[in-house]
Amino acid sequence: xxxxxxxxxxxxxxxxxxxxxxxxxxxxxxxxxxxRTQWDGVRNYQARNFMRDDxxxxxxxxxxxxxxxxxxxxxxxxxxxxxRPDATQFDPxxxxxxxxxxxxxxxxxxxxxxxxxxxxxxxxxxxxKDEPRLAQMxxxxxxxxxxxxxxxxxxxxxxxxxxxxxxxxx
DNA sequence: GCCAACGTTGGC
DNA sequence: GCCAACGTTGGC
Numbered sequence: 001x002x003x004x005x006x007x008x009x010x011x012x013x014x015x016x017x018x019x020x021x022x023x024x025x026x027x028x029x030x031x032x033x034x035x036r037t038q039w040d041g042v043r044n045y046q047a048r049n050f051m052r053d054d055x056x057x058x059x060x061x062x063x064x065x066x067x068x069x070x071x072x073x074x075x076x077x078x079x080x081x082x083x084r085p086d087a088t089q090f091d092p093x094x095x096x097x098x099x100x101x102x103x104x105x106x107x108x109x110x111x112x113x114x115x116x117x118x119x120x121x122x123x124x125x126x127x128x129k130d131e132p133r134l135a136q137m138x139x140x141x142x143x144x145x146x147x148x149x150x151x152x153x154x155x156x157x158x159x160x161x162x163x164x165x166x167x168x169x170x
Numbered sequence: 171g172c173c174a175a176c177g178t179t180g181g182c
Numbered sequence: 183g184c185c186a187a188c189g190t191t192g193g194c
Contacts, residue, residue, distance in 0.1 A: 018191095018192095020191095020192090044177075045177090046177095066191080066192055066193085067191080067192055067193080071192085071193075125193080142174080142175075142193090143174065143175035143176060143191090143192090144175090144176095144192095145175075145176065145177080145190080145191050145192075147191090
């Protein structure tokens with residue numbers, strides 16, 4: 001691939017982004033214009049803080065399908081635009097409308113992501129539970145509901161291995 | 171559909 | 183600031 005590296009691998013961070021495929025699936029991202037979309041509608045402060053403060057252009061993300069059959073990591077995406085105000089917070093017709101959001105100080109942000117490759121078959125929840133090197137992974141913890149989670153680089157390597165992908169390609 | 175986990179809300 | 187009630191998430 002002749003694409004420029006966004007930043008040195010040492011500075012790049014890894015993320016996990018949850019979505020319910022019934023509302024938006026990785027396949028939808030693959031079919032989107034330029035295979036990109038706004039990752040909007042996040043309405044949790046901790047998740048917001050990760051997006052706003054830590055997510056950078058060039059970071060990589062695992063796309064995770066929750067409430068799905070099967071649940072699991074179904075694709076790899078890249079952050080192609082850092083956080084900016086999430087337009088849906090101002091749209092009364094949008095399900096994520098926030099009547100308290102003020103334009104002069106918007107509380108919610110969105111990033112733009114681009115699909116890289118699908119993970120097929122997906123890396124299932126069970127496969128990750130069976131992998132001792134992922135024992136600390138946030139998404140596997142009981143009751144963990146954060147929709148935007150940081151992923152350690154070691155965990156990233158293991159997940160890509162389980163996916164049959166070469167981490168060096170990213 | 172159940173229910174445990176956990177974030178948010180609001181009365182005090 | 184406490185905390186009970188409530189709503190949402192998400193695996194099962």
